[in-house]
Amino acid sequence: MAIDLAGLAAPGHTALLVMEMQRGVVGDLAKFPDLVKTCDERGVVANAARAADAARAAGVRVVQCTAAFRADRAGSHTGNCPFIKGLLKDPAHMLEGTGAVEVLPELSGPGDLESRRYHGFSPFTGTALDQTLRSLGVTTVVAAGLSLNLGIPGLCLEAVNLGYRVVVLTDAVAGMPAEYGDAVMANTISLLAARATSADLAAAWAC
Numbered sequence: 647m648a649i650d651l652a653g654l655a656a657p658g659h660t661a662l663l664v665m666e667m668q669r670g671v672v673g674d675l676a677k678f679p680d681l682v683k684t685c686d687e688r689g690v691v692a693n694a695a696r697a698a699d700a701a702r703a704a705g706v707r708v709v710q711c712t713a714a715f716r717a718d719r720a721g722s723h724t725g726n727c728p729f730i731k732g733l734l735k736d737p738a739h740m741l742e743g744t745g746a747v748e749v750l751p752e753l754s755g756p757g758d759l760e761s762r763r764y765h766g767f768s769p770f771t772g773t774a775l776d777q778t779l780r781s782l783g784v785t786t787v788v789a790a791g792l793s794l795n796l797g798i799p800g801l802c803l804e805a806v807n808l809g810y811r812v813v814v815l816t817d818a819v820a821g822m823p824a825e826y827g828d829a830v831m832a833n834t835i836s837l838l839a840a841r842a843t844s845a846d847l848a849a850a851w852a853c
Contacts, residue, residue: 649840649842651840651847654811655788655851656786659784659785660706660784660785660787661706661708661779661788662697662706662707662787662788663769663789663790663801664698664710664711664749664753664791665769665792665797665798666797667750667753667790667791667792668712668713669749670740670745670746672690672750672792673748675745678822680823681792681793681822684822684823684827688824690818690820691752691753692752693817693843693844694791694815694818696848697844697847698753699848702755704851706788707759707782709759709760709775709778710749711761711769712761712763713740713747713762713763714741714747714763715739715741716741716742717737717741717742721764721765721772723765761774768800769797769800784810785809786813787805788847789801789802789812789819789839790814790818791819792821793820793827794821794827795821795830799830799834799835799838806838812839813841813847814841815842816842
């Protein structure tokens with residue numbers, strides 16, 4: 647079904663949420679080689695950067711949704727999820743104040759907002775993101791970043807539950823294995839969000 651992208655994601659009521667595009671996730675300090683490989687093969691970083699550049703040019707707020715841990719783990723539930731328990735076997739994983747939690751230079755802009763979380767997989771849980779978006783008059787969120795395994799579905803589901811309309815950039819997200827990410831996009835994201843490419847969105851914002 648064709649969507650009216652220019653209306654759905656009009657600059658006056660839209661924000662671009664960039665999920666975990668951090669050096670320790672998909673950059674030079676990443677510890678997820680399969681995810682990095684898929685992103686490289688599909689141009690995920692470049693496509694997300696194109697969307698971010700187009701957003702800034704159109705006056706659309708870019709929000710960097712980042713994840714980090716304190717060295718003492720304060721604020722993070724570390725025993726309620728097998729994936730997190732596995733990650734934190736490395737005591738240096740995604741520590742606040744280290745290069746690993748920095749946004750990729752290609753995605754970072756001086757006027758961007760940041761919403762950092764210390765727990766869970768959704769950028770809305772335990773953060774001020776919802777209040778921030780509402781204060782800006784945002785009713786549509788555009789999602790880019792990682793990953794289709796957990797973060798992007800969590801973002802979409804919570805955004806929908808909170809009343810936002812959602813667009814996911816199909817060429818600026820990825821999961822692992824790559825085929826699983828594709829299945830999530832086809833069978834889960836399609837039920838929650840409109841889908842568009844970064845080029846389509848950039849063209850809509852340039853009008």
